[in-house]
Amino acid sequence: MSDAPALSVLRLSKCFGERVALDDVSFEIGHGEIFGLLGPNGAGKTTTVRTLGTLLSPTSGSAVITGIALAPENGVAIRSRISIMPESPGLYLRLSVAENLEAFAELYQVPDARSRIERALRAVHLIDRANDACGTLSKGLRQRAALGRALLSDPEVLFLDEPTSGLDPVAARDVHELIDELRHRGVTIVLTTHRLDEAERLCDRVAILNTTLRALGRPDELRERLFSKTLSVRTVAPLPDPGAVFDACPAVDAWREVGTASYSLVVSDSIVAPPAVARALVSAGADVLSLGESHHSLEDVYLELIDQGRRPTP
Amino acid sequence: MMKPSTRRVRAIFRKELREYRRTGSIVGTMAVVPLIFIIAPLARAFALPVSAAATLRHENLLVYLMAIPAIVPATLAAYSVVGERQQGTLEPILTTPLRREEFLLGKALASFIPSVVVAYAVFALFLACVELFAQPVIASALVRGPELLAQLAFTPLLAGWSIWAGIAISTRSNDVRAAQQLAGLASLPPIAITSLISYNVIHPTLRLVLGFGIALLLLNRVGWRITSKAFDRERLVTGSRSRGERQT
Numbered sequence: 001m002s003d004a005p006a007l008s009v010l011r012l013s014k015c016f017g018e019r020v021a022l023d024d025v026s027f028e029i030g031h032g033e034i035f036g037l038l039g040p041n042g043a044g045k046t047t048t049v050r051t052l053g054t055l056l057s058p059t060s061g062s063a064v065i066t067g068i069a070l071a072p073e074n075g076v077a078i079r080s081r082i083s084i085m086p087e088s089p090g091l092y093l094r095l096s097v098a099e100n101l102e103a104f105a106e107l108y109q110v111p112d113a114r115s116r117i118e119r120a121l122r123a124v125h126l127i128d129r130a131n132d133a134c135g136t137l138s139k140g141l142r143q144r145a146a147l148g149r150a151l152l153s154d155p156e157v158l159f160l161d162e163p164t165s166g167l168d169p170v171a172a173r174d175v176h177e178l179i180d181e182l183r184h185r186g187v188t189i190v191l192t193t194h195r196l197d198e199a200e201r202l203c204d205r206v207a208i209l210n211t212t213l214r215a216l217g218r219p220d221e222l223r224e225r226l227f228s229k230t231l232s233v234r235t236v237a238p239l240p241d242p243g244a245v246f247d248a249c250p251a252v253d254a255w256r257e258v259g260t261a262s263y264s265l266v267v268s269d270s271i272v273a274p275p276a277v278a279r280a281l282v283s284a285g286a287d288v289l290s291l292g293e294s295h296h297s298l299e300d301v302y303l304e305l306i307d308q309g310r311r312p313t314p
Numbered sequence: 315m316m317k318p319s320t321r322r323v324r325a326i327f328r329k330e331l332r333e334y335r336r337t338g339s340i341v342g343t344m345a346v347v348p349l350i351f352i353i354a355p356l357a358r359a360f361a362l363p364v365s366a367a368a369t370l371r372h373e374n375l376l377v378y379l380m381a382i383p384a385i386v387p388a389t390l391a392a393y394s395v396v397g398e399r400q401q402g403t404l405e406p407i408l409t410t411p412l413r414r415e416e417f418l419l420g421k422a423l424a425s426f427i428p429s430v431v432v433a434y435a436v437f438a439l440f441l442a443c444v445e446l447f448a449q450p451v452i453a454s455a456l457v458r459g460p461e462l463l464a465q466l467a468f469t470p471l472l473a474g475w476s477i478w479a480g481i482a483i484s485t486r487s488n489d490v491r492a493a494q495q496l497a498g499l500a501s502l503p504p505i506a507i508t509s510l511i512s513y514n515v516i517h518p519t520l521r522l523v524l525g526f527g528i529a530l531l532l533l534n535r536v537g538w539r540i541t542s543k544a545f546d547r548e549r550l551v552t553g554s555r556s557r558g559e560r561q562t
């Protein structure tokens with residue numbers, strides 16, 4: 001494989017009339033990466049998937065998908081290299097699972113359709129339901145059938161739009177395991193979700209989206225970037241003059257009292273600050289109970305980033 | 315423009331036929347509409363006294379059956395796109411490399427072939443009944459060579475018009491029932507003409523028949539153009555949006 005990214009998106013925007021669904025979004029995805037688009041309902045996740053899947057034309061911006069520029073005349077070429085599992089499975093309920101897959105195998109013009117179908121059904125553990133009408137399957141099984149359908153063409157990039165929405169925890173876990181198995185095959189996956197745990201569990205990198213791209217990085221990076229730069233300090237007795245202690249410390253930008261004998265410090269460097277603060281406290285004669293980084297879940301990061309959109313920007 | 319892939323057209327066609335077979339209402343329509351239209355001419359053929367054979371020679375009872383290839387495909391075609399949208403199956407199929415022309419061709423063939431088969435089968439049934447059970451004089455007055463030929467030729471033309479009108483309407487429609495009603499209306503003008511001929515209001519001269527044939531051919535061409543134009547991936551996907559959400 002070349003070094004070129006599997007997918008690159010540059011300043012993509014999409015408006016529906018007056019409504020801006022997607023605003024100036026850019027990112028790149030490497031080969032074999034599982035990339036999460038995380039955002040609440042209405043964030044523009046489906047719009048992103050549909051636009052990159054050539055179902056919608058972007059209002060502005062550009063994208064290169066498996067080396068092919070997103071343009072109306074490249075629709076067929078792009079669509080034959082990717083596959084999309086849409087939000088709702090959209091199976092033909094009167095047809096059997098195998099018949100559904102057969103129709104799509106033909107549409108993708110896959111060679112040796114029969115064995116491909118069998119392989120896809122095995123991959124999603126539906127081989128024993130192959131001849132059942134899709135209408136008789138539970139929601140979770142339908143989702144798996146749709147995933148099998150998306151695997152038929154051996155896509156270079158696989159888009160999964162909220163693959164577990166509406167599933168019970170057991171069915172959702174099954175789908176998670178299937179996605180995990182795909183990771184080992186080296187498929188590039190774009191997964192949209194509004195579920196943090198899902199993004200955190202499955203994705204190599206996550207983009208937090210709420211019309212605009214709010215943040216992008218590995219789940220642990222994201223967590224760090226926003227919140228680990230807070231230090232909590234607790235002492236046995238309130239400090240007589242906290243300002244004198246903290247203001248002199250390197251890498252401490254601000255501090256505030258969060259309770260009796262409890263302080264929260266905003267630091268610019270989480271390696272330099274803690275030892276410096278510890279030394280300053282000791283030399284001020286304070287008895288330190290605890291000193292530590294505040295740990296936050298990705299959820300905190302997420303809510304913080306999403307909320308930034310709600311606050312009126314000055 | 316690239317040539318449509320036969321494999322993909324066939325995939326759509328086969329999938330449609332499989333769905334028809336398992337959809338009671340479609341099988342019902344295909345069975346009931348022809349029965350409705352065969353009853354009146356059969357009754358007339360059997361009820362007429364032998365003395366009426368001469369008048370029958372100037373009537374065009376068979377033409378009445380032309381309503382079948384006009385109406386049957388209209389209901390199928392009207393369902394073809396909006397039906398998939400309502401089921402939520404359109405978006406997945408549009409994410410495949412399928413081209414617009416392939417999709418429309420597959421859909422059109424899936425309406426065309428069963429309708430024409432049904433229409434020809436009903437004609438054959440009608441003729442068989444008349445030949446076997448009607449008075450021989452009546453039978454020979456009814457069944458005339460040129461008329462049969464016209465019947466054979468016009469059946470696909472009429473079906474074609476109904477299909478393009480039906481698919482175009484289906485592509486632009488948000489509701490299956492509305493689409494089927496509109497498509498029913500669109501299939502009426504040709505039926506009106508065939509009925510007028512059948513009741514002898516219009517006399518089927520060779521020129522008229524040829525003119526009607528050419529008009530239908532042109533309508534079929536225009537129909538294909540309009541249908542292709544009406545097919546807008548973006549509108550089909552986003553238009554289905556609110557509907558899809560309501561369903562879940």
Ligand SMILES: Nc1ncnc2c1ncn2[C@@H]1O[C@H](COP(=O)(O)OP(=O)(O)O)[C@@H](O)[C@H]1O
Nearest residue numbers: 016019021040041042043044045046047552555
């Ligand atoms: N066809 C449409 N017409 C108008 N607005 C739309 C349409 N599709 C999506 N939107 C709007 O675009 C925004 C993003 O929607 P969507 O991409 O579906 O979000 P998500 O998938 O993240 O829930 C929402 O505000 C939605 O209302």
Ligand SMILES: [Mg+2]
Nearest residue numbers: 045046087162
């Ligand atoms: Mg969505």
